[in-house]
Amino acid sequence: MACLFPLLSPFISPSHPPQEGHLTSPDFKRRKSAQAKRARFPFNQSAGSITESEEDDEEEEEENEAEQEREEGERRDQANTAGERSTGGSHCGVKKSVFKVTCGAINGMLHKDRFASGLCGKSIRTELRWMTPVEFVKGESALEDPSWKNDIQWDGKPLSLLIKSKILVIHSLLCKCKLCSPTAKDRHDQDNDDDCFICRSQGSLICCDECPRSFHQRCHLPNVDDTMLGDNLPWVCTFCVLRASQPWRYPSQKTYQEALTCRISDHLLECQYLLLCLYQADKDHIIVADPCINVRNYTSVIKTPIWLDRVVEKLQQNLYRSVQHFVSDVLLIFTNCATFNRDNAEFCVMGERLKDLFEREFKSTFSIQLQHPTASNSQ
Incomplete structure (x- = not known):
């Protein structure tokens, strides 16, 4: 028997019936810059609301994003291939991309596509924030500690097993990807989820300033208007507003x-x-x-x-x-x-x-x- 209800994107109001392209999102992640504050659905904008300079800036930004995505995609493919080809241990053939990890009493989910090293790549998602492996072990400490490979446990075994099996690949010291970037903006971009917390798809997302959650504007309740997303205006999701x-x-x-x-x-x-x-x-x-x-x-x-x-x-x-x-x-x-x-x-x-x-x-x-x-x- 088919599913009771059809698989439709949430919060599509009958007053705005889906049109071509409305249920798809661009591949870049929405952030808190002026250029990123563009409505997900075109019918929320007037036809002349986008200037030529904005279009040029957007095209350049999308080209840069596409190049970065291509480089990171090649790295992920290399890591995936290494993981699939590895042999020797009971866990060496694992092809998962997300792993439940622990360090003492702390739990989190390690995302392979965000992993770079102990200090680079906020790859472990807890309930409250994204962390690098070193941060997961030592809190706010920024000191190098090689014990993170053994202190972080996956399936009762140290994380070093996944590294040894090349399921997790440590980036080189000369790596120039966004995960290894020293800039504050690239580090800040890792603070939130890459998928919408509600519909679990990617695209143009708005990011909560108090928690790791990200949302499509129309997946959040209440729906988020562009006027609420000024460059200097913090935005907090319903989950955090209620908790506070x-x-x-x-x-x-x-x-x-x-x-x-x-x-x-x-x-x-x-x-x-x-x-x-x-x-x-x-x-x-x-x-x-x-x-x-x-x-x-x-x-x-x-x-x-x-x-x-x-x-x-x-x-x-x-x-x-x-x-x-x-x-x-x-x-x-x-x-x-x-x-x-x-x-x-x-x-x-x-x-x-x-x-x-x-x-x-x-x-x-x-x-x-x-x-x-x-x-x-x-x-």
Whole structure:
């Protein structure tokens, strides 16, 4: 059976139907320079808004980016070939590009295409930041420490095993790639993810100044307008805004019912955060788009269709009055998913997993107090 919902890019509003080229992105990574503040979708700009000098600058920038990408691609291909040809140990034939690594109690994900050496290439992604291997071992220390090869563990074995097997290739001291570049800009460009945190695709991205996450402008909630991205204006994503504001927004815990009765206009941030969590977790897009379009016999089974894109649209159009109305629609998505897929265990499990995530994040986000068992139940 096909996936319950078609694989569509999130947050494409019906008021802006997809046009040719709108669902593709350029290969360069969006950064915080003036030239990088260009809208992802052409219909957000007037026809004469780009001057000839800007076009020339953009062409030159894209040529430079393409050349750098070509050089780095050749290096990655060389490293991949070396890894595929290596022999000798139980881990020598590994072809993965991302590795879960630990150093004591610290966990992270090492990305092979970002790896250069101990001090160059911020290749290890933790929850809070990107780090070089030396930074991962020693925090903010910039001192060379050869023990990083042994102190960082992968699959219970030292990182030196991947280096010895040439799955990880250390760049030469004379390397001139962006990972090894001494310039502050190139180092700063490594502080954020190369993929959109929501849709997991590359392209023109905006980068949070407080965490490693990157986003397409229309994948983030609320959608990000170009006017919010001035050269000297810091931009912070919804995840970081919520984390920073939660202590004073919820000085005391609420009951579940108290949270539901809140006006949604006072809690747009929380609702946007919950929707972003669902979009990010729904890797197969089973609850994203309108199922009535491409799913055969859907309306004969489900009488009240609702999907994630529609919830976003209703939230943006101020059609919800209370948090309860918003929550009811989201929970209806999972009810419909279970009903339509009652004979398909795979999609039922996926729907239950997303429902559990939503309920868990809702309680955490709204600071819901845990229900204490009654005396009779505790005996």
